[in-house]
Amino acid sequence: xxxxxxxxxxxxxxxxxxxxxxxxxxxxxxxxxxxxxxxxxxxxxxxxxxxxxxxxxxxxxxxxxxxxxxxxxxxxxxxxxxxxxxxxxxxxxxxxxxxxxxxxxxxxxxxxxxxxxxxxxxxxxxxxxxxxxxxxxxxxxxxxxxxxxxxxxxxxxxxxxxxxxxxxxxxxxxxxxxxxxxxxxxxxxxxxxxxx
Numbered sequence: 001x002x003x004x005x006x007x008x009x010x011x012x013x014x015x016x017x018x019x020x021x022x023x024x025x026x027x028x029x030x031x032x033x034x035x036x037x038x039x040x041x042x043x044x045x046x047x048x049x050x051x052x053x054x055x056x057x058x059x060x061x062x063x064x065x066x067x068x069x070x071x072x073x074x075x076x077x078x079x080x081x082x083x084x085x086x087x088x089x090x091x092x093x094x095x096x097x098x099x100x101x102x103x104x105x106x107x108x109x110x111x112x113x114x115x116x117x118x119x120x121x122x123x124x125x126x127x128x129x130x131x132x133x134x135x136x137x138x139x140x141x142x143x144x145x146x147x148x149x150x151x152x153x154x155x156x157x158x159x160x161x162x163x164x165x166x167x168x169x170x171x172x173x174x175x176x177x178x179x180x181x182x183x184x185x186x187x188x189x190x191x192x193x194x195x196x
Contacts, residue, residue: 002068010090015058018070032133032179036102037074039175040131044077047168053079053097062093066121075100077166083124095124097165102131116141120149126165135181136172 005018017024037057044055058072063085070092077098085092099119101111111130119128128141128149138161141149154161157176160169 015072033102035179039177040075043170043174064118067118069118073099074102098127100129
């Protein structure tokens with residue numbers, strides 16, 4: 001049960017995602033993966049300082065109440081009141097406004113597909129961002145008033161990623177600082193915007 005999972009998770013050294021009675025271990029990331037997460041946390045923290053928003057890393061668990069998913073996104077932002085489930089040393093966040101997942105080979109399909117389907121059920125969520133570590137590419141899904149999601153893709157290190165709901169813009173050069181790209185893809189990437 002969710003209650004059993006939360007009790008069990010408190011005693012674990014590694015983090016585990018939970019859904020429908022099953023737990024899934026969360027593996028560690030590559031140097032590039034960890035570097036991008038650190039860069040994002042630092043850039044967001046600096047951009048949002050003094051504005052009433054908080055930046056959390058993957059140590060904070062979130063719950064999608066509508067589907068029962070418990071998970072640990074790479075980066076999450078909450079503005080205003082924190083809504084929490086439980087008051088233990090590892091309470092669970094219920095109302096992220098922004099979620100960022102840094103893609104890896106083992107999680108990319110899940111982050112793009114089923115996991116995003118869960119996240120879309122969060123009424124509080126206005127922005128979902130996927131960040132590649134294979135090459136410079138940031139995909140920003142922004143919830144529109146009619147419920148559609150607007151996708152904007154940024155691929156140039158000289159560009160910035162505006163996050164209108166938070167009133168900030170993150171330079172891609174800051175997101176990818178100290179990241180070495182092993183090889184660029186054969187396809188021609190370009191920045192674009194589309195409705196999905």
